[in-house]
Amino acid sequence: MAEPDAVLELRGVTKKFPTHVAVDDVSFRVPRGELFALLGPSGCGKTTTLRMVAGFEQPTSGEIWLNGRRIEHLRPYQRNVTTVFQSYALFPHLTVQSNVEFGLRRHSIRETAGRVRKVLELVQLTGKESRYPAQLSGGEKQRVALARALVLEPDLLLLDEPLSALDPRLRKQVRAELKQLQKRIGITFLFVTHDQEEALSLSDQIAVVNRGRLEQVGTPREIYLKPRTRFVAGFLGAVNWINGVGVRPELTRATKDPPQPDLKWARGVVERTTFLGNVVQLEARLESGETAVAELPPGAEFRPGDRIHVCWNAADELPLVEDR
Amino acid sequence: MKRLRRLFLAPAWAVTGVLFLTPLAIIWVYSLLSRGAYGGVIWQATAENYQRLFDPLYGMILLRTFVMASAATFFCLLLGFPLALFISRAGRRKHLYLQLVILPFWTSFLVRTYAWIFLLRDTGLINTALLSLGVIREPLPLLYNDGAVLLGLVYGYLPFVVLPLYATLERLDPALLEAAADLGARPVTAITHVIVPLCAPGFLAAGLLVFIPCLGAFLTPDLLGGGKTVLAGNLIQNQFTTARDWPFGSAVSLLLMAIVMIILLVLLRRGERLV
Numbered sequence: 375m376a377e378p379d380a381v382l383e384l385r386g387v388t389k390k391f392p393t394h395v396a397v398d399d400v401s402f403r404v405p406r407g408e409l410f411a412l413l414g415p416s417g418c419g420k421t422t423t424l425r426m427v428a429g430f431e432q433p434t435s436g437e438i439w440l441n442g443r444r445i446e447h448l449r450p451y452q453r454n455v456t457t458v459f460q461s462y463a464l465f466p467h468l469t470v471q472s473n474v475e476f477g478l479r480r481h482s483i484r485e486t487a488g489r490v491r492k493v494l495e496l497v498q499l500t501g502k503e504s505r506y507p508a509q510l511s512g513g514e515k516q517r518v519a520l521a522r523a524l525v526l527e528p529d530l531l532l533l534d535e536p537l538s539a540l541d542p543r544l545r546k547q548v549r550a551e552l553k554q555l556q557k558r559i560g561i562t563f564l565f566v567t568h569d570q571e572e573a574l575s576l577s578d579q580i581a582v583v584n585r586g587r588l589e590q591v592g593t594p595r596e597i598y599l600k601p602r603t604r605f606v607a608g609f610l611g612a613v614n615w616i617n618g619v620g621v622r623p624e625l626t627r628a629t630k631d632p633p634q635p636d637l638k639w640a641r642g643v644v645e646r647t648t649f650l651g652n653v654v655q656l657e658a659r660l661e662s663g664e665t666a667v668a669e670l671p672p673g674a675e676f677r678p679g680d681r682i683h684v685c686w687n688a689a690d691e692l693p694l695v696e697d698r
Numbered sequence: 699m700k701r702l703r704r705l706f707l708a709p710a711w712a713v714t715g716v717l718f719l720t721p722l723a724i725i726w727v728y729s730l731l732s733r734g735a736y737g738g739v740i741w742q743a744t745a746e747n748y749q750r751l752f753d754p755l756y757g758m759i760l761l762r763t764f765v766m767a768s769a770a771t772f773f774c775l776l777l778g779f780p781l782a783l784f785i786s787r788a789g790r791r792k793h794l795y796l797q798l799v800i801l802p803f804w805t806s807f808l809v810r811t812y813a814w815i816f817l818l819r820d821t822g823l824i825n826t827a828l829l830s831l832g833v834i835r836e837p838l839p840l841l842y843n844d845g846a847v848l849l850g851l852v853y854g855y856l857p858f859v860v861l862p863l864y865a866t867l868e869r870l871d872p873a874l875l876e877a878a879a880d881l882g883a884r885p886v887t888a889i890t891h892v893i894v895p896l897c898a899p900g901f902l903a904a905g906l907l908v909f910i911p912c913l914g915a916f917l918t919p920d921l922l923g924g925g926k927t928v929l930a931g932n933l934i935q936n937q938f939t940t941a942r943d944w945p946f947g948s949a950v951s952l953l954l955m956a957i958v959m960i961i962l963l964v965l966l967r968r969g970e971r972l973v
């Protein structure tokens with residue numbers, strides 16, 4: 375049987391808890407070898423979705439397919455899916471070596487030494503085999519968690535907010551390393567994050583989740599440039615809403631003179647300007663009462679009270695398709 | 699600040715000093731004196747009480763006591779751990795179950811031990827039921843033997859095991875169990891390879907809470923052992939009552955206490971590494 379091009383597929387998955395519906399009729403496909411992100415605010419159901427794929431929660435209804443097999447009824451230890459937990463959940467009583475070996479032993483794999491050595495090399499932890507988790511830095515713990523999950527060569531690796539426990543300064547570096555690692559080993563990653571910058575920079579595809587429902591699935595470019603809903607547009611970056619039309623601040627201009635005829639515009643008054651080095655951020659109150667932000671070149675000189683025209687290219691308007 | 703601290707600690711020190719150290723000192727002094735004919739002591743120093751401890755008879759009693767206490771501890775942990783694990787995962791019902799574990803303390807230990815006699819004796823509930831059902835023809839010898847004493851000790855100290863084990867299990871990060879399952883561990887393997895090792899400090903605390911009182915137990919062996927099962931606790935009790943040999947009773951007490959202290963020191967030093 376040829377392997378399907380999607381490693382994971384969710385069909386109409388719903389999870390109801392006694393007090394609320396956490397995941398509401400969610401369907402999406404994760405193509406083989408991709409880095410796929412579930413992005414949304416906290417409490418939106420993205421982690422519950424991940425936990426259902428791992429097997430820690432059972433869906434109330436719907437189907438979960440892994441490599442062409444239905445798995446939603448299988449226990450976590452029966453699924454060839456492994457997880458990097460948000461808190462890492464390393465076994466504190468075991469060394470790095472034993473933590474990584476844990477899964478191999480559970481699957482009665484005899485030849486553990488070679489595989490452990492290889493995976494520790496992969497995450498650059500050679501030499502730390504006999505350390506205990508308490509003796510490791512945050513970044514090292516994260517890499518042990520990765521090694522422990524990767525050593526089983528899963529069909530799918532799940533990552534629950536993999537970078538959130540790290541020092542912010544370390545995050546960007548680890549983010550780049552994670553992406554390189556994923557491309558090198560070719561294992562499909564499904565990761566959960568609430569950080570839109572993280573999702574945009576890491577993923578091949580992003581599924582945006584809001585209140586248990588899937589808002590949009592697409593490449594980072596697609597969902598940033600062509601958000602289908604107001605929520606997606608606002609969650610991925612700042613938006614100026616002018617007469618019901620959305621424009622990103624970096625595509626919004628301001629002039630004191632009447633704008634060129636091919637631009638769309640609105641009259642307003644400068645409320646404040648903030649010099650940020652690479653850009654000047656200008657906040658204006660429009661005649662309609664709405665607020666608009668424009669990111670201007672650092673040389674731009676405006677003062678509060680200046681009467682201006684806020685203008686933009688019609689082609690840069692966010693093409694919202696629908697609104698729920 | 700320091701004076702205030704001393705002031706607040708003073709009552710505790712006073713209670714410990716008067717109610718614990720003073721009797722201890724009296725026992726120590728008595729253990730070095732001669733016995734009075736009708737109990738009490740004669741003020742005549744002697745080391746004889748300690749020399750008698752080397753009699754193999756008393757060595758055997760101490761050995762039996764240790765075997766009995768170890769067995770009781772073992773069975774308490776064996777029965778208490780699954781119960782504690784169950785309660786720790788019972789969700790909203792866990793408080794109800796904890797209350798049930800503590801419930802026996804509302805009744806006197808003496809009364810509860812007598813209740814076991816009514817269950818176990820030849821004309822007791824168990825034997826009567828089995829006889830009338832025709833399962834047995836002769837009553838089973840359930841009472842007045844080592845088994846009955848062990849049963850009584852395990853019954854009496856089971857709550858003392860459940861509570862510390864529960865406290866340890868409660869603190870365990872649930873993600874660790876999910877990680878074990880995620881990596882392919884079946885529930886039993888997750889228990890033996892993750893929960894049990896991580897609960898080692900809890901097992902140590904729970905074990906000590908049973909083992910030490912069992913070493914000194916005298917009520918249970920007296921009532922359920924029918925005087926046939928003499929443990930260290932009975933030996934000490936007898937010296938102060940029927941045998942009327944207070945100095946020797948004092949010496950046995952001190953020996954038992956010394957042994958307990960040594961065990962505690964060794965285990966706690968080990969325990970530090972576990973935690």
